[in-house]
Amino acid sequence: MSDAIVVIPTYNEIENIDAILEAVFAQEKAFHVLIVDDNSPDGTHKRVATLQEKYPTQLFLEKRNAKTGLGTAYIHGFRWALERDYEYIFEMDADFSHNPADLVRLLEACKEGADVAIGSRYVKGVNVVNWPMNRVLMSYFASKYVRFITGIPIHDTTAGFICYRRKVLETIGLHNIKFVGYAFQIELKFKAWKLGFNIKEVSVIFTDRTKGVSKMDSSIFSEAVFGIIKMKIRSLFTKHKRNAQNTP
Structure with a gap:
């Protein structure tokens, strides 16, 4: 039984799924993986089900x-994951924009004292490969904007490559999360920070996908720009306590 699980959401990732799973399972640390597939038309979930025969004790599938x-x-x-005994719960993309080799570095950061370890593109300059300049600037200044509005001391507020200790997700109360798109990433970090958890940014190199189609669109940034102000205002009227756990 592993104490660490990597949650990977998928939608039409048939071109990447074999390789990303092989790369995660090739790490020295014995990670488990949970694929959460949104009924991909390209049959990603069917391929994962087949791969479960190869990785019967490591690979799990939830099809929505x-x-x-x-x-x-x-x-x-x-x-x-919280219904099981995992201590370290990761989130990661399926398209190799997040390097599976960095999973161990995030895990080590949590084992050394961090409650949340963020694979950060911007903690040491701008570590992004193959993105067009307009997208780099949009992402970089979106994080600057979030930091300005919320006061959160994180350079890469929109990062989606993260290791959480289970107590963080238990305490946040997942039923209280408002955002459903990429601003979800900001909201979890913000709540963890307000609750006083120790957050560490680990410098990583983000590489844009070479296979499959990006899921990004303008509505993602609209949610972040306008939703963050509402989130900040709500937080002014919310008491953040860590002494009592919320239900997931």
């Missing part, structure tokens, strides 16, 4: 009926 947002997929996966 429809694509209802990245945040809801992660919450589904986090709840699944």
Whole structure:
């Protein structure tokens, strides 16, 4: 039984799924993987089901009926993990934008005292490969904007490559999460920070996908720009306590 599980949401990742799983399972640390697939038309979930025969004790699959947002997929996966005995719960993309070799570095950061370890693109300059400049600037200044509005001391607030200790996800209360898109990433970090958890950024290199189609669109950034102000205002009227756990 592993104490660490990597939650990977998928939608039409048939071109990447074999390679990403092989890369995760090739690490020296014995990670488990949970694929949360939103009924991919390209048959990603069917391929994962077949691969479970190869990795019967390491690979798990949850298939949802429809694509209802990245945040809801992660919450589904986090709840699944919290119902089991995992101490370290990761989130990672399936398209190799996050290097599986960095999983160990994030895990080590948590074992050395961090409650949340973030694979950060911006903690040491800008570590992004193959993105067009307009997208780099949009992402970089989105994080700057979030930091300005919320006061959160994190350079890469929109990062999606993260290791959480289970107590963080238990305490946050996943039923209280408002965002369903990429702003979900910001909200979890913000709540963890407000609750006083120790957050560490680990410098990683982000490489844009070479296979498959990106899921990014303008609505993702609209949610972040306008939703963050609402989130900050709500937080002014919320008491953040760590002494009592919320239900997932």
